[in-house]
Amino acid sequence: MDMECFVENIVTDKQVTSDIKELIPDAGLRRRMSRILKSAVMTAIECAGGTDGIDGIDAIITATGLGCLSDSERFLRNMIADSEQLLNPAPFIQSTFNTAGGQIAMLRHNHCYNVTYVNRDCGFEDALLDALMRMADSQSRRVLVGAFDEQTPSQYRIMERMGFWRHGTCREGSVFTTLTAMPTDSAIAELSCMDFLSGPITEENCMKSYSGGDDAVLLTNDMEDVGLFPVVPARLFAEGVRKIAEGAERVIIYDRHGGDRQTVMVLKCIGH
Amino acid sequence: MKIVVGGVGLVSALGSGVDANIAAMREGRSGIAPSPSILRTGNKIPVGEVALTNDELHRRLNIPIDCHLSRTALLGISAVREAMNDARIPQGLRVGIVSATSVGGMDLTENFFREFIADESRGRLRDVRMHDCGAGTDAIARYCGIEGYRTTISTACSSAANAIMTGARLIRHGVADCVVAGGTDALSAFTLNGFKSLMILDEKPCRPFDESRAGLNLGEGAGYVVLLRGEDAADPYCTLAGYANRNDAYHQTASSADGEGAYLAMSDALAVAGIEPSQVGYINVHGTGTPNNDASEGAAMQRLFGSHIPPFSSTKGFTGHTLAAAGGIEAVFSSLAVKYGLLYPNINFKKPIDGRGPVPVCEFAEGKDIKYVLSNSFGFGGNCSSLVFAK
Amino acid sequence: MEQLIQELKEHLIEELNLEEIAPEDIDAEAPLFGDGLGLDSIDALEIILILEKFYGIKLKNSAEAKPIFYSVKTLAEYIMQNRK
Incomplete structure (x- = not known):
């Protein structure tokens, strides 16, 4: 396809060195975040060049395979264990696939385009394609694209029973990249x-x-x-x-x- | 490039197929039942359930029962097949699919988990095979003969509207020649209890935009449209003229009081369509029936349309809130509204909010001269989407 | 009463994931929502659950809860009057 863009920055969760309180100053936002949400949002902020950097983003496009799995699992376990009574809403609302994208937007009240792809391991490329289309249409100039995945012991056990994991590679983590329509001074x-x-x-x-x-x-x-x-x-x-x-x-x-x-x-x- | 809706298909608590759904709304017959009868749950609370078990769905779709597809996939296949038959897609086009779901195969995963948490070596693996959202889309593509680009979007309750928007853009950019786009979601104990924990389920039939509204009723179903380039469709329903997604960026679940995200999504979609607010002939609102959504959406409409809000209604009193499918089902309703000049009643409405809120359409009407229809879908994470369908 | 207030603070910290706050950081008379502890509508739902789970008190909705949920002290007073 005849579309192009420029990679301005790319950050993986392992490269995030800043303190969480610096990247996500709002304690209210922080306290409900699961491990993967913290990882995804921190990686995104670091990639955007700090919390202020989110202001310069005009599309947030994320991809995930199973989303915020530990929150989904927590709600499911409580639901079964407590026979559908007295359920805490927090893990349910956090389990939504677009939670990370939404939280990045909320950090700086960024009202831009915000979509999440949940298409197995193709989601990251689908998100890149979406970003390319937006830039080709002049709808966006600087797009934040990211992928995040969480693994839990039960999911590991289930996939093991299904015959996966012969090599045991870690599939958990976050990667975010900022893409621009025009080359900037920091384009890589x-x-x-x-x-x-x-x-x-x-x-x-x-x-x-x-x-x-x-x-x-x-x-x-x-x-x-x-x-x-x-x-x-x-x-x-x-x-x-x-x-x-x-x-x-x-x-x-x-x-x-x-x-x-x-x-x-x-x-x-x-x-x- | 003109993108048109060449075919439509849906299944909801009102019935299987477009005709059954329109007939029910014409008669003012809601699909909301006092409590679930198929879903495995102890909750006695109103829902819009599709009156077919998974086995019955497999049989009706001629899919062997031992394929053990998730309910989300089965409902999707039912609607996609109808839409594709309806569209009579010309030979040789590269057909893709953009499908939306919020629960994926959760209806089966729940069964698995009940056994698994007691003993990790238990639980049937075939119950988790379709857990992830992409698995449902793969099944729909396989059983509907869709071989082109396929992807899955999940942005909570605005998912299907985003899928339709993405579908149109994929055609514009030549990724596919034709895209089947929409969404599907089955009822699950997970979502029912999730919304219950948020205390936004009404114990009575929901009353969108009514002063006494006290929450939503969950529903299930699927709705898809077949998007084509104008020149590839012989007798399209309408044009998909505008679309936009914006974020409210206010709270993970609640909408802002002034409906900023909703306002931006609606005004951007009108701008993409190149029309003025005064040209909109009908709005199929998100209108879930929660105090928060309807107040926020109403405020956004008042901001955009001033005192001249076009005829509008929520069809969720008929179908329940079908989450990721809602934008698809309502896109089908909107396409028919353009083609046949239909207005759908907002059932159970009695009194406007605070005595002076906007008053929805309360009677079924047809043959109206409607040139533009706006369809709203808003979701958790501040996700707000609007679509514009045009004659 | 003092003991109940201490216990409530601990429940709040645990159930609302107020990981960075110690019981002594919470002023029993300061507002829980808005400017005080900065809680939101989801926390209100969690507090409804605390009342039901630990004190057997059932509240129907968060609107009814507003004056009761003003501070830790108002919560404690309500529990004293209504606990089962």
Whole structure:
């Protein structure tokens, strides 16, 4: 698809160093947040360049696989244990998939476009596509896109019973990126292409089709990681951006989701 | 590029199919029952339940019972098939789907969890296989022969409106030639108890925009529209002329008193359609029946339309609040309102809020000259969406 | 009464996740909502649950609760009069 944008910043939860009280000064907002909500909102703020940075964002687009799972589970357990009596509303309202997006908006009373994709591990790319469309239509100039996923012991146990987790990779965490329609002084990379393929292609063909004659680096995901969690492709995207920051001219990201969906994204260094 | 609604499909407590739903509203017959009869719950509280068990839904849809699909997926398949048959999509188009849900496969997960929390080696795995929201969309695509781009949106009660907006934008940008867009949600003990814990369920049939309103009734169902480029539809219902999503950014569950998010969503959607507020002929409001929503939405309408609020009504007194499906079901109602000049009654309304609040449409009407219909859907997390359907 | 006030503060901290606040930080006569402790409508629902769970007192809705929920002290007084 002929749409492009610029990656201004990308932050993973591991890189967040600021204190939570600094990033989320409102104690009222903080106290109901589960672990994953804190992680997602803090990563988003850090990515936006601090709480004030949220003011400059004109679209907030998030992706998650199972959402705020510990809150959902807590409400479900209480409901069953207490036979549908005397239920605390907090975990129910926090369990909604768009809670993280909503809380980011609420922090600075940002009234902009705010949507959440819940489409297994394709959600992050769906969110990127949404951002590209908004910028192509001049509806947005600086978009915050992020993925977050939470794991709980019960979910781990259930997926183990289903035969997942042979490698035990961690699928929990948050990744947020700010994208701009025009290159800014701090732009790291250009997202110059995003294609959805209806079937798998070989890595060789992928290189041939998307390298454009440059010295391209190909990044692909581990098939073991295909499944439910958009934070996995988001981490791959972050790795691609890092490679550009370290000097690569072009990075091709080939995300195999299995079945009928494969995504190819091309990142280029600025001014190339 | 003109995006049109080429086909519509829905299932709700009023019945399966568009005709059954319109007939019920024409007769003023609500789908709200005094308490759930299929849902496994101890709560005796009014709901708008689809009167078919999961087994019956499998059979009606010719899907083997041992496929064990979630109720959310089954309701979605029912509405999507109707919409696609209705649209008669031209051969060769790349058809995609944008589906919305807030509970996903929770109706089955609940069964699993009852056993699992007693003993972690128990609970049937087939009951959690469809827990995630994307699984329902995958099932709908598979059983309706949709092979193009597909995604799932979940922004609480505005989800389906956002799905329809996204569908139109995907066609504009050439990601798909045709998109089936809307939402589906099954009743679940999880959501019923969730809303109960928030003390916003009315113990009587809900009364949107009425002075005595005391909360919402939950419903279930699915509503989808088939979006096409104008040139690909022979006899479309209407044009999807405008859409917008904005955030109230006020509170996780409550709406602001001045309805800032609602106001911004409505005015942006009208701006996208390129029309003035005075051109709107009917508003299908969000109108849940909670004191907070209706006061906030009413304030936003008063801000936008001044003293000339167009004819408006909430159809949730008929269907219940179907959460992520609401925007889809109401998009179908709105499309029919444009095509046939329909106005739907806001049942159970008696007295305006504070004696001077806006008064909704109370009689079913048809053959009205309606050029533009505005449809509102607002959700938790401050999520506010509006769609504009045009002749 | 003093003991009930202390107990109520502990319940509030526990049930409303007021992790960063100690019982002695809560002024029993200061408003719980708005400017005081800064609680909101969801907290009101949680306090209704505290009354029911620990003191067997049932309140129908948060409107009825408004004067009762003004401060920890008004809450304690109401509990003294109505506990089962």
